[in-house]
Amino acid sequence: MREFGLFALVALLIVGTGAFQSWNLALTIVNMGLISAIMAIGVNLQWGFAGLFNVGVMGFVGLGGLAAVLVSMPAVPEAWSAGGVQMFLALLIGLATIVAAVFVTRRMPKGRLKALAMMAVLIGGFLIYKSVFGPARDAIESVNPAATGYLGGAGLPIVIAWPVGGVLAAAAAWVIGKTALGLRSDYLAIATLGIAEILIAFLKNEDWLARGVKNVNGLPRPVPYEIDLQNDPIFVERASGLGLEVVEASGLYVKLSYGFMFAAVLIVILVLAQLALKSPWGRMMRAIRDNEVAARAMGKDVTSRHLQIFILGSAVCGIAGAMMTTLDGQLTPASYQPLRFTFLVWVMVIVGGSGNNLGAVLGGFLIWFLWVQVEPLGVFLMQTITAGLADGSALKDHLLDSAVHMRLFTMGLVLLLVLRFAPRGLIPEK
Amino acid sequence: MDFLNAIVALLNFVVIPATAYGAQLALGALGVTLIYGILRFSNFAHGDTMAFGAMSTILFTWLLQSWGVSFGPLPTALLALPFGIAACAALVLFTDWGVYKFYREQRAKPVILVIVSMGVMFMLNGLVRFIIGTDDQRFADGERFIIRARDFKEMTGLREGLAFKTTQGLTIVVAILCVVALFWFLNRTRTGKSMRAYSDNEDLALLSGINPERVVMVTWIIVAALATIAGTLYGLDKSFKPFTYFQLLLPIFAAAIVGGLGSPLGAIAGAFIVAFSEVTITYAWKKVATYILPDALDPSGLLQLLGTEYKFAVSFVILVIVLLFRPTGLFRGKSV
Numbered sequence: 001m002r003e004f005g006l007f008a009l010v011a012l013l014i015v016g017t018g019a020f021q022s023w024n025l026a027l028t029i030v031n032m033g034l035i036s037a038i039m040a041i042g043v044n045l046q047w048g049f050a051g052l053f054n055v056g057v058m059g060f061v062g063l064g065g066l067a068a069v070l071v072s073m074p075a076v077p078e079a080w081s082a083g084g085v086q087m088f089l090a091l092l093i094g095l096a097t098i099v100a101a102v103f104v105t106r107r108m109p110k111g112r113l114k115a116l117a118m119m120a121v122l123i124g125g126f127l128i129y130k131s132v133f134g135p136a137r138d139a140i141e142s143v144n145p146a147a148t149g150y151l152g153g154a155g156l157p158i159v160i161a162w163p164v165g166g167v168l169a170a171a172a173a174w175v176i177g178k179t180a181l182g183l184r185s186d187y188l189a190i191a192t193l194g195i196a197e198i199l200i201a202f203l204k205n206e207d208w209l210a211r212g213v214k215n216v217n218g219l220p221r222p223v224p225y226e227i228d229l230q231n232d233p234i235f236v237e238r239a240s241g242l243g244l245e246v247v248e249a250s251g252l253y254v255k256l257s258y259g260f261m262f263a264a265v266l267i268v269i270l271v272l273a274q275l276a277l278k279s280p281w282g283r284m285m286r287a288i289r290d291n292e293v294a295a296r297a298m299g300k301d302v303t304s305r306h307l308q309i310f311i312l313g314s315a316v317c318g319i320a321g322a323m324m325t326t327l328d329g330q331l332t333p334a335s336y337q338p339l340r341f342t343f344l345v346w347v348m349v350i351v352g353g354s355g356n357n358l359g360a361v362l363g364g365f366l367i368w369f370l371w372v373q374v375e376p377l378g379v380f381l382m383q384t385i386t387a388g389l390a391d392g393s394a395l396k397d398h399l400l401d402s403a404v405h406m407r408l409f410t411m412g413l414v415l416l417l418v419l420r421f422a423p424r425g426l427i428p429e430k
Numbered sequence: 431m432d433f434l435n436a437i438v439a440l441l442n443f444v445v446i447p448a449t450a451y452g453a454q455l456a457l458g459a460l461g462v463t464l465i466y467g468i469l470r471f472s473n474f475a476h477g478d479t480m481a482f483g484a485m486s487t488i489l490f491t492w493l494l495q496s497w498g499v500s501f502g503p504l505p506t507a508l509l510a511l512p513f514g515i516a517a518c519a520a521l522v523l524f525t526d527w528g529v530y531k532f533y534r535e536q537r538a539k540p541v542i543l544v545i546v547s548m549g550v551m552f553m554l555n556g557l558v559r560f561i562i563g564t565d566d567q568r569f570a571d572g573e574r575f576i577i578r579a580r581d582f583k584e585m586t587g588l589r590e591g592l593a594f595k596t597t598q599g600l601t602i603v604v605a606i607l608c609v610v611a612l613f614w615f616l617n618r619t620r621t622g623k624s625m626r627a628y629s630d631n632e633d634l635a636l637l638s639g640i641n642p643e644r645v646v647m648v649t650w651i652i653v654a655a656l657a658t659i660a661g662t663l664y665g666l667d668k669s670f671k672p673f674t675y676f677q678l679l680l681p682i683f684a685a686a687i688v689g690g691l692g693s694p695l696g697a698i699a700g701a702f703i704v705a706f707s708e709v710t711i712t713y714a715w716k717k718v719a720t721y722i723l724p725d726a727l728d729p730s731g732l733l734q735l736l737g738t739e740y741k742f743a744v745s746f747v748i749l750v751i752v753l754l755f756r757p758t759g760l761f762r763g764k765s766v
Contacts (some may be wrong), residue, residue, distance in 0.1 A: 183753055
């Protein structure tokens, strides 16, 4: 009953936006809400099911975005012939160095010889890698730098990028989990925070891969372009049959198509997550979360279960990241901010109810709605407050200009209020 | 001569900036480690506390400047610092009363307090942006250099110049004063001793009649002072921008964890380890190398191990290495 009421409330808020502002805005909120809900499910898997404190969501979302570029953009043959093979060679050398280092750690007896061998492998490997990598990178980046300057992608349909984004994020999560999961909760938090920053720095600076801060624009779309719809006589006829203006109708059509695709993904992930939660595996996860020592004593392999769910949750975030980049139609690494992509998702999970997948979905929609709508509300509020002040006074201008920053403040307030008065979230775990 | 030039270049580009940066990190990490020792959680809002303290100091600096007050060759911000600290202390005591106290009385798990501090982080971040905006603010005044590069060249006849900014000198001096005062307080005064007792063993401290609320209050005031000083010094040295303080969170935590969370001495050592590694690894060594190496061996590249964009990676790698080999940090911090 409570679930139903809360979801009805969110639906009402969105319908209200459609009725009073515009249906285009309402659908924009729904689409990002769907993606936010998927991210929230990913974090909920880790935190709600297993108590893993991952504040590196941004990094996995960014990797998903990278997948969208690598899968969908056409390849740049000139760049490939200029340095593609050499680049792969460099990456192989880097990988071989790491494998050799791991081998040395595992196989050699302890002692000074081991330390020396380790140093030799790491420094030697790094120098060789650097000498192969540098020229390859320069060659690739000098191919028409204004338009491409990167290797390009595989030229496949962008929908394939969604699972690929999940796989990329899962691979990163495996590496991170192997090193950091043994740490206690707040160390893991700091470690994941750092990894996310490194991943985004990687996206920003490795121009040969995805153009860095020069951005990749014009990703192919899985849905038709508005302009094509407006030139399509059948569509124009249907739109006028519904009594809609053609421009608005084309926008709605595109957003609705995205919405249906995202909703399908959300439903699949939600159903899988619910099944997992109800299964013996899910019960084991929660047992580990509630009492790690007891679970270990019962013979459960806590570390590898943690690794498993860390990878799963991160993969879900990666899928959501690829979907988001698809929706945006561009990859802009500079726009990845931890407050927006990591901590906001955490607010969604905590507010919705950690440990409850429906709660995560609700939190995703509700918090995203607030995130979008607080800005105009803040401006309105400030206009009301400052109505008595003289026009052009410095204080009034400052207050009106600053109203946009009310957003972060409100999110913090919502989080604190929920933690204080409903610590288990709006839809608590059963 | 070349050897001297190399040393001067090293001092100018590595040692001095890294020392100043390390001093700023140390003050920040001391705040994090004190909160961890006494209140037993990792305070994610610390970066934004620093931003708030620095912001209050800037506002008071502007007020003083508008009255025509100045501090001679030193920045006016130093005069405004006590007011900034007072404002920041008032704020953190208010958040403690309004937010953290409730969870302390409930004896909530540390991870809940971390999430709560995330909420505080959001609110402080919004508040700072609301009051001062997101732009760069410059508020340094007074003499800019202790030693100018040109004067140094004329004085010594070397090819390399050595520039020593006032803000860098000030950072180092102020940080040393703060650390001395803090250690004197922790080791010599009654209140300081009760804080250490509380940090070592809460129950025992309570049994021996230490008032926990007083310990917590004093801790918050010290943390506010350290955060404000660290934030202001960082702002003077670089420039004030709300977002950079949030990004400082990572190196600060790396410093505190590398040293051992809860250990003040460790926080200082950790801060300098992180600062020096960041600067040396992202510095292009070409200049120094050309002086030292014979001409035949002149390096062709910049000799930069990592681009400066990857400086986060450095603090992170140090963090992981220390955690893997010595999970409680170099100075045996707490492990909950």
